[in-house]
Amino acid sequence: MPFPPKANGLFYNSLPPESIYNATPTALEQPFTPKMTVCEERQSLRKRYQFPEEPVDRYVAALSEMAPNCAFGPLENEMVRDQPIEGISSEGIRERLLSIPDFTLEKPLTASQQMEIAKKDAALFSIPDLTAAVQSTESTSFSSFRGTGDLLRPTPPCFRCGRASHLASCSNCHAKHARCRKRDKLGHFAQVCGSVKPSSQHEVVHSVSAVCFTDIRRYHIKTQC
Numbered sequence: 001m002p003f004p005p006k007a008n009g010l011f012y013n014s015l016p017p018e019s020i021y022n023a024t025p026t027a028l029e030q031p032f033t034p035k036m037t038v039c040e041e042r043q044s045l046r047k048r049y050q051f052p053e054e055p056v057d058r059y060v061a062a063l064s065e066m067a068p069n070c071a072f073g074p075l076e077n078e079m080v081r082d083q084p085i086e087g088i089s090s091e092g093i094r095e096r097l098l099s100i101p102d103f104t105l106e107k108p109l110t111a112s113q114q115m116e117i118a119k120k121d122a123a124l125f126s127i128p129d130l131t132a133a134v135q136s137t138e139s140t141s142f143s144s145f146r147g148t149g150d151l152l153r154p155t156p157p158c159f160r161c162g163r164a165s166h167l168a169s170c171s172n173c174h175a176k177h178a179r180c181r182k183r184d185k186l187g188h189f190a191q192v193c194g195s196v197k198p199s200s201q202h203e204v205v206h207s208v209s210a211v212c213f214t215d216i217r218r219y220h221i222k223t224q225c
Contacts, residue, residue: 038070041066046083052089056088056116059088060105067079158173
């Protein structure tokens with residue numbers, strides 16, 4: 001059944017200057033959309049809590065958008081100001097807001113933003129996984145360097161025969177019971193007589209150990225810095 005001419009005129013005159021095909025569904029829905037009462041709008045405002053990871057400024061902006069539908073009148077700013085105290089998710093920020101005397105809407109917003117920034121900065125320095133990973137990396141690097149230093153430490157040659165494959169204390173050294181032709185002494189070959197002394201063997205070991213320990217200390221200090 002077609003609409004009367006007068007009704008058609010009212011309908012088409014209410015349409016925005018855009019495509020009639022696109023605007024028709026919206027225009028038809030508006031008269032049938034139930035409008036919330038003032039009590040319902042105020043209840044929605046009181047139940048509007050801060051979402052997880054929602055910044056304070058966005059939360060306050062959402063409250064400000066809901067307030068005009070609540071018909072607070074001159075008390076609108078005060079109602080929007082008081083709602084964050086109940087709806088904010090951080091207990092520390094809530095206590096901070098309650099301690100501000102004669103605060104306006106801008107004061108709790110500024111205080112909340114400052115505390116949020118401080119909280120995020122503090123969280124960066126108290127991440128247990130990151131701290132443990134750094135400590136583990138330093139410990140592993142130091143242990144690996146120490147082990148590498150032990151492997152690279154040169155082995156002094158045997159002062160009995162001159163070979164580097166074993167030490168002078170080796171029971172299989174062929175020069176252990178040999179007689180030196182230069183000095184006519186037992187315990188070493190003539191070819192190494194006077195070139196490698198028992199005392200010099202210990203000096204080489206201590207010297208290399210001191211160098212490795214110094215390098216390890218420098219490496220450890222560098223990783224800590």
